Amino acid sequence: MNEKRHWGLIVNPIAGIGGPVGLKGSDGIDILNEALRRGGRANSAHRARMAIQYFYEQQPGVQVIWHTADGPMGGDVVRALAKPLTIHRRTSTKTTAEDTRALAEQLLCQPLELIVVVGGDGTMRDVLGVVRSVGLEGGVYPPIVGIPAGTKIHSGAYCVSPRAAGLLLAKVADGKVVEIQSGDVMDIDEDAFRRGVVRARKYGEVRVLTDGILVQNVKSAAANDEEEQLLALAEGVVERWDDESLVFVGSGKTLAEVMSIKGLPNTLLGVDVVLNNEVILADATESELLEVLRLYPNQPKRLFVTAIGGQGHIFGRGNQQLSPAVLSQFAKSEIEVIATKAKMAQFAGRPLLVDTGDASCDQWLTGPIAVWVDYNECWYYPVASLPIEA
Numbered sequence: 001m002n003e004k005r006h007w008g009l010i011v012n013p014i015a016g017i018g019g020p021v022g023l024k025g026s027d028g029i030d031i032l033n034e035a036l037r038r039g040g041r042a043n044s045a046h047r048a049r050m051a052i053q054y055f056y057e058q059q060p061g062v063q064v065i066w067h068t069a070d071g072p073m074g075g076d077v078v079r080a081l082a083k084p085l086t087i088h089r090r091t092s093t094k095t096t097a098e099d100t101r102a103l104a105e106q107l108l109c110q111p112l113e114l115i116v117v118v119g120g121d122g123t124m125r126d127v128l129g130v131v132r133s134v135g136l137e138g139g140v141y142p143p144i145v146g147i148p149a150g151t152k153i154h155s156g157a158y159c160v161s162p163r164a165a166g167l168l169l170a171k172v173a174d175g176k177v178v179e180i181q182s183g184d185v186m187d188i189d190e191d192a193f194r195r196g197v198v199r200a201r202k203y204g205e206v207r208v209l210t211d212g213i214l215v216q217n218v219k220s221a222a223a224n225d226e227e228e229q230l231l232a233l234a235e236g237v238v239e240r241w242d243d244e245s246l247v248f249v250g251s252g253k254t255l256a257e258v259m260s261i262k263g264l265p266n267t268l269l270g271v272d273v274v275l276n277n278e279v280i281l282a283d284a285t286e287s288e289l290l291e292v293l294r295l296y297p298n299q300p301k302r303l304f305v306t307a308i309g310g311q312g313h314i315f316g317r318g319n320q321q322l323s324p325a326v327l328s329q330f331a332k333s334e335i336e337v338i339a340t341k342a343k344m345a346q347f348a349g350r351p352l353l354v355d356t357g358d359a360s361c362d363q364w365l366t367g368p369i370a371v372w373v374d375y376n377e378c379w380y381y382p383v384a385s386l387p388i389e390a
Contacts, residue, residue, distance in 0.1 A: 004063045005173065008142060010127070011120030013072035013095055015044040015149040016320065034072075038285060043357050044149035044368060048077045048118045048164045050359070051147045052135050055173070056081070062173045067112060069103045071095075092093070097126050100285065104130040112142040114172065114209060116165070117157075120150010121187040124156065127206050128185045143180045146215075148355065153317055156217055157183035157208050159313070161355040161362075162375030164214040164386050171211060175244035183208035211281040213387045217310040229340040234258040237304070237338055237373035246296050247274040248289070250305035254338050258304070271321045286323045293329045303335045312347050314383065315365065316355030324361035332364070337371040337381070344373055344381070345381050351384035359385075 055063075068074030069089040078085040088106045093097050100119075104127045107115050117127055122147065131137050146158035147165045148202040159165035171178050182205040208215060234257040241247065241262065249255050249272045252276055260264035266272060270283035273292055281292055294303075305314050305322070314337055327335075337352065354365045 004065055005239075006065050006067060006110075006112050007109065007169075008112045008115035009048070009068040009074040009078065010100060010103050010107065010115065010117045010119075010123075011044055011048050011068075011074045011077060012100055012123040012149065013044055013074065014042050014187075015119040015123055016151050017042045018049075036178045044118050044137070045072065045077050047078060047147055047149045048074075048358075049115075051116075051159075051162035051165040051169070052077065052081060052083075054163050056083075056096050058167065058170035061339050064173075067107060067110060069099070073099060073103060074178060085089050097122070099128050100126045105134060108134065108136060110142070114145055115142045116145045116147060116169070118149050120148070120149040120153055121155050121185070123150065124155050124185045124202055124206065125187050128206055131206060132204070134320040135202070141207065143209045144183070145172075145209050146183075148216075148316075151318065151320060153216070154186035155184060156215065157185055157206055158216055159200045159214050160216045160313070160353050160387055162357075162383055163317070163359075167355040167386065168209060168211060168214045172209065176211075178211050180207055181210050182206070184209070216313075226342040230254060230257050230302060231344055232375040233338065233340055233372060234261050237372060238262050239375075242300065242302075243275075244300065245275075246292070246299040248272075248301065248303040248322075249274060250303070250322065252308075254305040254306040254340070254343075255304055256284050258338065269318065278388060284321060286326060289321060289326045290329075293326070301330065301334055303330055304338055305335070305341060307337060307339045307344050307347075307352050310346055312350060312387075313353045313355060314369075316353075316357065323354045324356050324358035326367070327356065327361060332367075332369065335369065337369055339371055341372060341373045344371065344379075351382040353387065354383055354385055359377050 034368050037118035059351055066078045066085040067088055070087045071091045089103050094296050145165055145168055147162050148158040184205055185203045237258045238261045251269045256266045256268050267283040272279050307314050308317050354362050356362055362385040367381050369383050371379045371380055371381040
């Protein structure tokens with residue numbers, strides 16, 4: 001009989017709720033209430049199930065006892081998969097950061113093999129705070145496997161996708177070589193973020209499991225030597241711009257440069273829609289994007305996105321407004337990635353990544369995609385939902 005494994009599970013039930021409705025985060029009760037008012041939907045439980053289900057598909061004979069809290073912080077996910085669990089904390093349907101910290105404190109002090117954390121940068125900061133408060137920093141405690149579910153994920157403590165997390169868990173269960181390393185816990189000032197200013201800082205490190213591939217890098221900022229490349233690249237995009245097309249412009253400094261040369265206002269950390277050289281929709285939510293697509297069913301359209309430096313994600317990080325429902329309205333040929341050669345060099349030939357939360361959408365997006373890297377130079381570059389194929 002296989003030995004039973006004891007793994008922890010912490011789910012932040014509201015992680016990512018602000019992304020599709022354009023709020024760029026969910027930290028704080030006021031932002032949470034506004035996200036709910038706008039119709040925001042949490043997806044952390046769904047992403048937790050994706051990861052854990054994929055793990056069991058890879059390792060169906062492994063017996064895991066999941067140590068978690070009742071309800072939305074983990075118990076609901078485990079029960080939905082009909083797997084055994086041990087409840088360490090009772091929670092209500094409405095949880096707060098204090099619930100995350102309380103569960104983390106209980107699990108970090110248990111003799112567990114690992115702890116799965118589902119959330120975003122704020123969630124990992126809560127876990128780090130507990131590591132410090134109970135005197136475990138620099139010591140030994142169960143390593144973490146992070147399942148990304150937040151709107152903004154700058155930290156190097158999360159896997160690149162739920163499926164990648166499931167594969168990493170499968171490697172652990174299979175006895176494959178998996179390292180314990182220090183993962184940077186990063187976060188940004190959300191208020192500044194909503195004003196288009198990125199102020200990221202490192203808060204510390206947590207012990208994470210990694211194989212060197214499935215866990216994401218810390219997000220990289222553009223280096224000064226990219227500036228000339230960026231200018232030429234942006235000028236090329238503007239040169240090819242068709243004013244009669246409905247153009248969807250994603251977030252990031254690369255596309256902000258394009259909009260600047262075009263002479264149009266830009267939402268640095270949002271999605272804008274341009275028609276006839278006018279921004280007809282600024283900082284759009286998912287529902288607003290779907291509505292504009294409904295209003296212009298026969299209009300030629302294009303979608304510009306960039307890749308996150310250091311990580312390689314083109315969908316599923318900071319642009320959840322571009323949901324599977326929105327992306328399904330585009331042909332793959334209508335989607336273009338705009339990224340300098342310097343940025344692409346960071347990926348060292350690894351594929352660009354998608355993590356939309358919908359397996360069929362991720363599958364549709366995989367394969368070669370057009371990536372404009374210079375004024376008049378386009379590459380066809382691979383896209384995957386995992387940095388390696390399982």
